[in-house]
Amino acid sequence: MTAAVASTTCRCRSGERVGDDPLAAILATCSGERPELVAVLQQAQDALGYLSADTIRRIARRLRLSESDVFGVATFYAEFRFSPPGRHRLRVCLGTACHVKGGVQMMQTIERRLGVGAGETTPDGEYEVERVACLGCCALAPVITLDDQIHGQMNVIELQKLLDERTGD
Amino acid sequence: MSAPATEQVQHGRRASPRRLAGERSERAPRIFAALTAARDPDAPIADDTRTEVRLCAGSACHASGRLAVRAAFEEELAARGLTDTVRVVETGCHGFCERGPIVVLWPRGLFYGHVEPADVPRIVAASIVGDDVYKKRLYKDPQTRQAIARAADIPFYSEQERLVLALNGRIDPYSIDDYLAHDGYRSLAAVLADDDPDALIETLTASGLRGRGGAGFLTGRKWRFARDAPGDVKYVICNADEGDPGAFMDRSVLEANPHVVLEGLIIAAFAIGAHEGYVYVRHEYQFAVERLRWALDRARERRLLGRDILGSGFDFSVQIDQGAGAFVCGEETALIASIEGRRGMPRVRPPYPAVQGLFGKPTNINNVETLANVPRIVAEGSEAYAARGTKTSKGTKIFSLTGRVANGGLVEVPMGATLRQVIFDIGGGMLRGRTFKAVQLGGPSGGCLPEALLDEPIDYESLKAAGSMMGSGGMVVLDDTTCMVDFARFFLTFTAEESCGKCVPCRVGTAHMVDILDAICKGEADMADLEKLERLAHTVKENSLCGLGQTAPNPVLSSLRYFRDEFEEHIRDRRCRAAVCSELVEFHIIPGNCVGCLRCVAVCPTGAISGPRAEPQSLDASKCIKCRSCVEACRYNAISGDAIVAETADTTPGGAGSTVTTGGGDAH
Numbered sequence: 001m002t003a004a005v006a007s008t009t010c011r012c013r014s015g016e017r018v019g020d021d022p023l024a025a026i027l028a029t030c031s032g033e034r035p036e037l038v039a040v041l042q043q044a045q046d047a048l049g050y051l052s053a054d055t056i057r058r059i060a061r062r063l064r065l066s067e068s069d070v071f072g073v074a075t076f077y078a079e080f081r082f083s084p085p086g087r088h089r090l091r092v093c094l095g096t097a098c099h100v101k102g103g104v105q106m107m108q109t110i111e112r113r114l115g116v117g118a119g120e121t122t123p124d125g126e127y128e129v130e131r132v133a134c135l136g137c138c139a140l141a142p143v144i145t146l147d148d149q150i151h152g153q154m155n156v157i158e159l160q161k162l163l164d165e166r167t168g169d
Numbered sequence: 170m171s172a173p174a175t176e177q178v179q180h181g182r183r184a185s186p187r188r189l190a191g192e193r194s195e196r197a198p199r200i201f202a203a204l205t206a207a208r209d210p211d212a213p214i215a216d217d218t219r220t221e222v223r224l225c226a227g228s229a230c231h232a233s234g235r236l237a238v239r240a241a242f243e244e245e246l247a248a249r250g251l252t253d254t255v256r257v258v259e260t261g262c263h264g265f266c267e268r269g270p271i272v273v274l275w276p277r278g279l280f281y282g283h284v285e286p287a288d289v290p291r292i293v294a295a296s297i298v299g300d301d302v303y304k305k306r307l308y309k310d311p312q313t314r315q316a317i318a319r320a321a322d323i324p325f326y327s328e329q330e331r332l333v334l335a336l337n338g339r340i341d342p343y344s345i346d347d348y349l350a351h352d353g354y355r356s357l358a359a360v361l362a363d364d365d366p367d368a369l370i371e372t373l374t375a376s377g378l379r380g381r382g383g384a385g386f387l388t389g390r391k392w393r394f395a396r397d398a399p400g401d402v403k404y405v406i407c408n409a410d411e412g413d414p415g416a417f418m419d420r421s422v423l424e425a426n427p428h429v430v431l432e433g434l435i436i437a438a439f440a441i442g443a444h445e446g447y448v449y450v451r452h453e454y455q456f457a458v459e460r461l462r463w464a465l466d467r468a469r470e471r472r473l474l475g476r477d478i479l480g481s482g483f484d485f486s487v488q489i490d491q492g493a494g495a496f497v498c499g500e501e502t503a504l505i506a507s508i509e510g511r512r513g514m515p516r517v518r519p520p521y522p523a524v525q526g527l528f529g530k531p532t533n534i535n536n537v538e539t540l541a542n543v544p545r546i547v548a549e550g551s552e553a554y555a556a557r558g559t560k561t562s563k564g565t566k567i568f569s570l571t572g573r574v575a576n577g578g579l580v581e582v583p584m585g586a587t588l589r590q591v592i593f594d595i596g597g598g599m600l601r602g603r604t605f606k607a608v609q610l611g612g613p614s615g616g617c618l619p620e621a622l623l624d625e626p627i628d629y630e631s632l633k634a635a636g637s638m639m640g641s642g643g644m645v646v647l648d649d650t651t652c653m654v655d656f657a658r659f660f661l662t663f664t665a666e667e668s669c670g671k672c673v674p675c676r677v678g679t680a681h682m683v684d685i686l687d688a689i690c691k692g693e694a695d696m697a698d699l700e701k702l703e704r705l706a707h708t709v710k711e712n713s714l715c716g717l718g719q720t721a722p723n724p725v726l727s728s729l730r731y732f733r734d735e736f737e738e739h740i741r742d743r744r745c746r747a748a749v750c751s752e753l754v755e756f757h758i759i760p761g762n763c764v765g766c767l768r769c770v771a772v773c774p775t776g777a778i779s780g781p782r783a784e785p786q787s788l789d790a791s792k793c794i795k796c797r798s799c800v801e802a803c804r805y806n807a808i809s810g811d812a813i814v815a816e817t818a819d820t821t822p823g824g825a826g827s828t829v830t831t832g833g834g835d836a837h
Contacts, residue, residue, distance in 0.1 A: 037510035038510055039491065042491060073512055078495060079452055096414045096609065096612065096643065096659070096660075097572055097645055100572050101572070102801070105797060108794075109774065109796070112774065134414035136420045137232050138415055139267040139269075139571055140232055140233070140267070140269070150232035152232050152233060155801065156774065156801075
């Protein structure tokens with residue numbers, strides 16, 4: 001499913017669409033009822049990378065809701081973002097198990113290396129850093145993910161190596 | 170609720186047993202025949218007597234590289250011409266996540282952990298072609314260093330009682346035939362054949378099954394409320410919004426055995442008279458969603474779901490709803506709001522969802538683990554099920570055992586097992602032989618329990634009395650490197666962020682509690698703040714609207730109850746004995762312990778440590794960012810963040826070996 005979406009989407013920072021209008025396709029297949037709102041927002045973000053004001057407006061119109069209503073729902077849930085994502089997504093788990101095994105040190109290492117913290121994107125648009133509450137791989141704590149690839153049992157040295165490899169190429 | 174109407178229905182059903190008996194004699198064989206027909210007899214199924222390679226495809230093993238291991242097995246077996254005789258199957262989570270990637274070889278039941286692709290040819294040569302073992306990847310007992318070959322002999326497994334997890338690691342989650350071959354959907358068929366929802370609810374109630382999601386409400390009674398609620402349209406919801414950081418049993422069950430949850434959900438629907446259901450699952454759980462979706466499609470194809478299930482005349486359809494990341498949506502009324510496409514904010518109860526739930530209709534919501542227990546209860550009867558556990562808590566409970574414990578993973582034990590059994594017998598004790606300090610149960614709603622309570626039997630009541638709670642079953646083990654104040658702040662920060670903001674005690678109260686805890690961690694608080702914190706905790710607990718706020722102060726209250734001295738130490742002495750609170754900590758090298766191995770120099774990100782090889786190093790405090798990398802790396806107890814330990818050691822050079830231990834809580 002993700003593969004099909006990826007083929008019509010540009011992964012670059014601007015999140016600009018390539019080819020067809022994916023939002024139109026999503027809106028065409030939904031029934032236009034309110035219970036579908038969260039699912040439509042999820043599909044829109046999967047396809048476009050983030051929810052722009054224009055996306056919110058079009059979804060609101062299709063579901064016959066006010067823009068503020070749609071925006072209110074979208075901002076309630078942690079999953080949704082309203083600015084373009086970075087090229088690489090770095091997520092640091094700060095769940096309980098990761099907390100007691102040094103997750104905070106992972107976050108600090110990233111902050112030191114990249115100069116940005118949770119919820120921020122590096123000025124060159126290369127990395128966006130996110131903190132998550134739990135990835136459900138607690139036995140591998142501390143855990144980080146880079147572009148959805150999970151790296152478990154991390155330590156400061158391994159993390160630095162990982163970032164070195166990435167920034168080296 | 171219109172009680173008379175309900176009585177009529179019940180009365181009517183029981184009034185004509187003879188007519189029903191006649192129908193039933195014809196109905197049961199038909200339904201069981203449909204069940205037999207649903208299974209493809211030629212499909213491969215798990216068989217312990219044949220040669221099988223069972224690869225764990227759970228999330229943790231996936232993260233540890235199981236795909237490469239699978240490829241290596243396929244390649245090696247093909248090279249040896251064994252592809253037809255050896256079945257390679259990817260199963261769900263084996264539970265011993267810390268050892269991933271995990272491979273179990275049948276018929277001998279050999280357990281290999283931390284398997285790398287390079288090991289595969291040797292494993293195949295030794296254990297599939299030959300009759301031997303490949304020692305390097307076997308489990309080794311942490312105490313005796315003795316290798317244990319069979320999974321069933323490893324204490325992590327042998328000390329558990331796996332009922333809900335029975336088929337985890339055994340069947341292929343992508344094969345409905347594998348599940349059917351292991352008596353899958355037999356309980357559903359039995360329930361449909363009996364056609365007596367009231368008796369079914371009786372059975373559930375008598376079994377003593379209580380909600381595994383946290384609150385521990387009697388499941389049978391919950392079903393009864395929803396069944397008795399007036400209305401033609403009713404809903405059932407499976408709550409798979411596992412939001413507790415540190416808990417992953419629901420995810421594992423869904424990933425390993427989605428059909429058992431589905432079977433439980435269909436039985437629940439039949440019991441209350443619902444024809445539509447939802448599974449509300451976290452968007453982050455992509456594997457679980459994928460396998461669940463697959464399971465729903467297969468079940469529909471085999472007439473186990475949809476119209477006229479197994480020819481019984483009962484209709485039921487299910488759809489998946491993905492949560493979008495809000496912890497509060499684990500609360501029933503918030504979850505309902507979320508499915509309705511609104512902000513996931515809880516509302517005042519009553520009316521309870523059983524009376525007025527999704528779209529205003531009677532709704533029954535059960536957690537994944539609760540539903541996964543249902544088919545077993547139907548199969549073995551309430552008495553057999555209730556034989557396990559304690560007086561008030563029946564059956565088993567799955568815990569996700571993590572933190573500073575040697576063997577982390579999923580642990581299923583009968584209710585009434587002690588914390589010591591779980592942490593030390595099954596979990597293998599503390600990581601790297603460190604000292605046990607506390608165990609945190611129940612996630613952000615629970616509390617920390619000290620060593621003195623390790624021999625308490627675990628059940629809903631005992632945990633509550635001790636100031637913690639069962640919660641969803643997260644069990645995080647803490648050692649002397651964890652600061653209890655910082656840990657309490659961690660949980661409060663989480664709940665303050667996840668507070669939906671609807672009610673004042675939770676929204677404002679938790680934020681103030683974080684502020685006070687923050688001040689204590691920084692050494693900026695006074696003793697009056699401690700009292701304020703405690704008072705505020707009670708205010709939030711007693712006045713919040715939903716479970717999130719009502720339980721949010723538990724981590725603070727339980728820590729104050731058992732570890733008050735650590736809070737006072739932070740305030741009075743400006744000391745953090747675990748050397749975690751960076752404002753109160755300054756790292757020193759203990760010259761008497763340092764051998765100059767330079768491991769710390771290699772890991773220090775700021776170059777704060779320097780000195781010649783084989784001589785004590787020196788640490789430049791002005792460059793130190795207190796990241797603790799050196800502490801983690803040092804093998805000689807030569808770095809301490811605790812001023813008391815470091816000072817004692819400084820004044821007695823040479824005798825440092827004995828002084829280091831006096832601090833007890835220093836990190837190394």
